[in-house]
Structures are given as structure tokens and as C-alpha cells.
Amino acid sequence: MEIVEIFTDGSCKGNPGPGGWAVTILNKGEDKPFAIIHGNTLHTTNNRMEMMAVIEALKYIEKNNLRNKKIILHSDSNLVVQTINLGWKRKKNLDLWCQFDSLNSDLSIEYVWVRGHANNRWNEFTDKIALDEAMRAQKESMKKGQVAQNPEPADQQQLF
8 A cells, every 4th residue: 555654844933923834745765745735824823833734734635535545644743643642632722623623534644743853854844844934924924013912712712
């Protein structure tokens, strides 16, 4: 069975602040990704960007019919991987966790934690793209004269 490896990462300039996320997708053993997707947000947190990267990866899997392949998703966010694998309690970003649950419900994905900044080629590659996106969002935020605000929906702030 063909194995697809996915590397996700999120970055934030300040926490909260402008942030970016990135996803790199390649066939295991190949030297070139077949997909790189990325984006940014003006007001966010690092954990939200880590989650957005995973969510966007799941959307890509669904949209591009990859569900028949073995998928290994690598993230350097221990919080994200352990919440998925060990069922850690979800305290924040419940809107994103709901999206994750909806997208992940019919998929069989192996979620693997990878140490960040430890010379893992594709993690480092993805990290650089996420950081570039965060810097792009920071520049946009400065152009608009905006100041980072708490990105969580107000109703969820009341819960915790």
C-alpha cells in the first residue's frame, strides 16, 4: 500500500498575534512533495495555527481522494498529537476541534509527534513556510495598524 506522509506546522508572531500554518504532503521515500498548502491569520495563537494546519491537511485528503492510502501525519505540536492519540481533555479551540472531528471521523490516519527544530528535513521545511506565513500576516497587520486580540470566540472564553 502506498504511504503518504504529511507534515504540518503552525507559527505565531506573538501569542496571540499574527500567525501562519503550513502543510507538506509527499509519498514516503520520495524527494519532492506533491502538495504544499499554507495560509495565515491576523489574530491567532500558536495552538490555533497548529490545529489549522492539521485541519487543512484533512481537507486536502478528502478533496483529493487520498483516503485509500496509508497516511502518516507528523506534527511537532505535542498538544495536538497527544489530544488526538491519548484523548487529552480539550479545553480551548473547541471550534477547531469540532472541525477536526467532523473531517477525521471516517479517516484512518496515524498521528505522529516529531520533535521540532531537530533536523527533520520535512518538519524544518514546513516550519519555514509557516513562519513565512506568520511574517506575511504580521506585515499585513502592521499595514492595517491592527493590534493582536484574543482570537477565541467570546462564548468559549466564558467556559474556562
